[in-house]
Amino acid sequence: MTPAPDKKQDRRPPYQHAADELRRDIKQGRVKPGEQMPSVRELQERFGVANMTARSALNVLRDEGLIYTIHGRGSFVADVGEAAGEFKIEYTPPAWYLANDSEAKSEGQAGEGEPNAEAAGTSLAELLTSLRDEIRTLSAEHQELRREVEELKKAQQPPRS
Template identity: 45%
Template sequence: MSLPNNDPRPPYQLAANRLRAEITSGHLKPGDRLPSSRELRDTLGIANATVHAALRVLRDEGLIYSVHGRGNYVADPKQHPTVDPIGELASEWAGEFTLDYTPPAWYTQYKESAQADHVKAGPPPPVTVDQTASLAEILLGVREQLRHVTGEVVSLRQQIAGLEEKVSRLENPDVN
């Protein structure tokens, strides 16, 4: 009972189709144990991984179920209706998704102080390019912008270091 060689479909699909046909024809009835993976491998002439892929397809379709250490069995459609997990998730998520989250106080305080610092500092000076400016003048303007950005980076690094120190003190109060 080997699989056809001239069929372009992957072997696991062919094996799944063969087992599906035996189930739907009534040759294998609900509750019947399927042949073992080794028996299917030898009978169908396919690799063990291919057998497992075919069984996974049938399991996903709800035609069979597995009992660990016992084997695979034909499912009873009345007891094991086919489940559409995507449809279930879609129906669960059909409403508005909300998340009840309140950030911790330290984060709120930090964010407010960072925003206040940003407002005090104001926006960085705009880069203006004069059509008649020389390349040297343009480079000086770019250098000034880099100094400004570098200063902001240094300030942010200092703030991060301060926060890390505070967190360390909160996590290890006995060390101080």
């Protein structure tokens, strides 16, 4: 005869369990805004999970806006306002989102000057074109800077005898 389990088994995936624990730590103030989150290795040890599982837990929190990541530095708690989920950062949704937002239309926020789907598509196409052009410009500047760095490196090397 096997003994009855003391607790109901947690059926959530391990990354969700880890994300829930970390979310609770943030909401209860154990980890304050601006403080660094534990590293992936520390999360692996704390929860007894694999590397990708720990990363997935951090991705869940990042997608929720509770943390942000700085490449090469780690993950940090975002600055969340007094009300749960209310951020102190001012945010304005993009125009194409507002043009296609069914909630705004149903609440009567859209008036006679409401952009139609065709106009929203045109402005979105224009936005994408300008972004593509900006990326090309930045890419060209990046290549130029790389050439300059290579030239400076060559100039600093002592002449070969």
